[in-house]
Amino acid sequence: DQQVKQNSPSLSVQEGRISILNCDYTNSMFDYFLWYKKYPAEGPTFLISISSIKDKNEDGRFTVFLNKSAKHLSLHIVPSQPGDSAVYFCAADTHANTGNQFYFGTGTSLTVIP
Amino acid sequence: DSGVTQTPKHLITATGQRVTLRCSPRSGDLSVYWYQQSLDQGLQFLIQYYNGEERAKGNILERFSAQQFPDLHSELNLSSLELGDSALYFCASSVGTGGRETQYFGPGTRLLVL
Numbered sequence: 001d002q003q004v005k006q007n008s009p010s011l012s013v014q015e016g017r018i019s020i021l022n023c024d025y026t027n028s029m030f031d032y033f034l035w036y037k038k039y040p041a042e043g044p045t046f047l048i049s050i051s052s053i054k055d056k057n058e059d060g061r062f063t064v065f066l067n068k069s070a071k072h073l074s075l076h077i078v079p080s081q082p083g084d085s086a087v088y089f090c091a092a093d094t095h096a097n098t099g100n101q102f103y104f105g106t107g108t109s110l111t112v113i114p
Numbered sequence: 115d116s117g118v119t120q121t122p123k124h125l126i127t128a129t130g131q132r133v134t135l136r137c138s139p140r141s142g143d144l145s146v147y148w149y150q151q152s153l154d155q156g157l158q159f160l161i162q163y164y165n166g167e168e169r170a171k172g173n174i175l176e177r178f179s180a181q182q183f184p185d186l187h188s189e190l191n192l193s194s195l196e197l198g199d200s201a202l203y204f205c206a207s208s209v210g211t212g213g214r215e216t217q218y219f220g221p222g223t224r225l226l227v228l
Contacts, residue, residue, distance in 0.1 A: 049216075103159070104159075106154065106156040
């Protein structure tokens with residue numbers, strides 16, 4: 001059962017515009033969320049995170065928004081650049097974990113068109 | 115470069131065989147995680163080791179096993195391989211064992227079972 005879902009497999013955006021990647025989750029115990037970015041032939045790299053006590057976290061061009069009532073989070077990239085073209089994974093964690101187990105979505109492939 | 119290394123990069127084998135995937139964590143990291151990414155699937159957490167001991171277990175099949183050695187490198191053993199085991203296997207590492215730590219991923223091992 002996929003507890004973290006990314007329903008858009010792909011997204012194309014013009015350079016300079018905003019990219020919005022969406023993620024939904026089903027487990028109400030999740031209280032920490034992350035976005036990872038993956039280039040071909042490389043492992044995922046950490047991008048940004050947000051705790052459930054916040055509804056927004058910003059880091060440069062990247063902002064993550066969390067809507068707990070809707071169990072939804074989104075990643076905004078402004079302005080989008082060709083180097084942002086990659087697969088983006090949403091992940092979630094719960095304080096109930098004894099370890100550091102992340103639940104990942106299936107990923108959204110972003111293409112930024114020059 | 116995340117500092118996490120995985121060998122081999124590619125592996126082709128036959129059904130019923132056994133393979134071993136190897137991971138060396140970043141210098142100073144005590145936790146190692148294994149993930150499986152099948153076609154059109156998100157990363158599925160398999161297992162976590164912390165300083166040589168199993169810390170958390172996810173959707174790991176009984177045919178699969180892992181261990182972490184005193185030098186902190188880890189091996190994932192896959193036995194009685196089936197066609198459905200074909201996937202990308204990622205290793206990640208972090209400093210400790212929880213507290214919302216960033217996981218740093220290796221480039222992955224692509225396994226093809228024929």
